[in-house]
Amino acid sequence: MSQELYHVVCRDCTTESLRPTREAAAAVADDHAETVDHEVAVGRVH
Numbered sequence: 001m002s003q004e005l006y007h008v009v010c011r012d013c014t015t016e017s018l019r020p021t022r023e024a025a026a027a028v029a030d031d032h033a034e035t036v037d038h039e040v041a042v043g044r045v046h
């Protein structure tokens with residue numbers, strides 16, 4: 001059973017979080033980017 005993990009990190013503040021799917025990570029990233037107009041990066045941890 002493969003376990004995925006995605007790291008969401010903001011380039012403009014200290015916001016960061018881990019999400020188990022690409023979709024969830026993208027949702028968090030988009031929400032933060034829209035809310036505070038920051039640039040957010042999503043990277044796959046494993």
Ligand SMILES: [Zn+2]
Pocket residue numbers: 010011012013014015032036038039
């Ligand atoms: Zn931010």
